[in-house]
Amino acid sequence: MITALAAVFVFMMVIMFHEFGHFITAKMVGIKVHEFAIGMGPRIFHKTKGETEYSIRALPIGGYVKMEGEDESSDDPNSFNKKPIGSRILVVVAGAIMNFILAIIVFGIISYVMGMPTTVIDEVIVDTPAYKAGLEPGDKIINVNNKEINSWNNVIKEINNVEPKKDIEIIVLRGSEKKSFTLKPKFDKETGRYLIGITTKTNKSFTSAVKGGVEKTGEILGAMFEFFRMLVTGEIKKGSLSGPVGVIYTVGQAAKYGFMNILYITGLISVNLGFFNLLPIPALDGGRILFMLIELFRGEPLDPEKEGFIHFVGFVLLIILMIYVTYSDIVKFFG
Known part of the structure; x- marks a missing residue:
């Protein structure tokens, strides 16, 4: 029914x-x-x-x-x-x-x-590549492997473009200071993706919703x-x-x-x-x-x-x- x-x-x-x-x-x-x-x-x-x-x-x-x-x-x-x-x-x-x-x-x-995902880290999961590298909640990801980041999809794409067992470089904005981190993504069999162990903050607004609708x-x-x-x-x-x-x-x-x-x-x-x-x-x-x-x-x-x-x-x-x-x-x- x-x-x-x-x-x-x-x-x-x-x-x-x-x-x-x-x-x-x-x-x-x-x-x-x-x-x-x-x-x-x-x-x-x-x-x-x-x-x-x-x-x-x-x-x-x-x-x-x-x-x-x-x-x-x-x-x-x-x-x-x-x-x-x-x-x-x-x-x-x-x-x-x-x-x-x-x-x-x-x-x-x-x-x-x-909510629309942003490029600001909400949580860093313990004992993951991101945690071991030193990434922290509140860090805003602005660059991955020399590619400028303007959306969460870009973050996912660039992390998954990495060659197997190769390191990637992530640049974040922590407050007003830029910080660079090198880490090795881990392949997750369940999702079929490379993960580094972070979740992202979301934004709920009319503007972000329209943008999300158009992008999807x-x-x-x-x-x-x-x-x-x-x-x-x-x-x-x-x-x-x-x-x-x-x-x-x-x-x-x-x-x-x-x-x-x-x-x-x-x-x-x-x-x-x-x-x-x-x-x-x-x-x-x-x-x-x-x-x-x-x-x-x-x-x-x-x-x-x-x-x-x-x-x-x-x-x-x-x-x-x-x-x-x-x-x-x-x-x-x-x-």
Whole structure:
């Protein structure tokens, strides 16, 4: 039951923000919107206001914004196909942008609740490399191995860039005085990282939370680009991709450890959805953008029937991929 509720919450949040991006931008550029729907399948709630019907549908596995002239020809001056290319591209890309904004919000909330790590040492654990070298609580780390430090992530990165069994040099600010320490990090099998035995002070503020949200979203986006590169080069192993079943399983596992973990998964999925939707694949937002860019360079749109057929083929291929990864998920998690 908890897994189901958590999964519905995550899917609804991610989909709602995505579709709201399309919807609000379409309204801003003057496109007629017939329906703004969250979910798929039979309607369980609907209300009409102005020219738009707002609906919630039974299955929380999607959503859509039905715009005049988006998938068919229309002579209405307020139709999608009658608007300038720039406006149309903005409407299409707005869904992914809202997914990134959602990620920044949820990661910002997590950063505020948990506190953003600083470069000031909070505790030095007894009998660790840091303790033996002479580091003390209150020391502010400003340099590791001749690399300037401006975040806790930099500290972790530089410590873990060390060659095995090699010493590192850490420069700290103690009061107004700079002090240098040489120590040898110790490899921890549980975390798979090199550690020196310190914890960091955290900072809770609106500014640090926003910064944390932006940084985490950027970090995951970077990981997505790396994943896509590895996918193209064949470095991704079979079974690494996951579909809805894998997502629900992951959400269920996160739900066991509290709401903050559900929020984290929400942000992660939101970034993934935004990134994936912008790929230049037919039937996705990125595919639509690609066709509009082709139209821009050609000076005229492609034949709507040909474009529709290409999107249909892309949709079929995506469905086949979804069936495959769903089967793989079932075997992996429940087989």
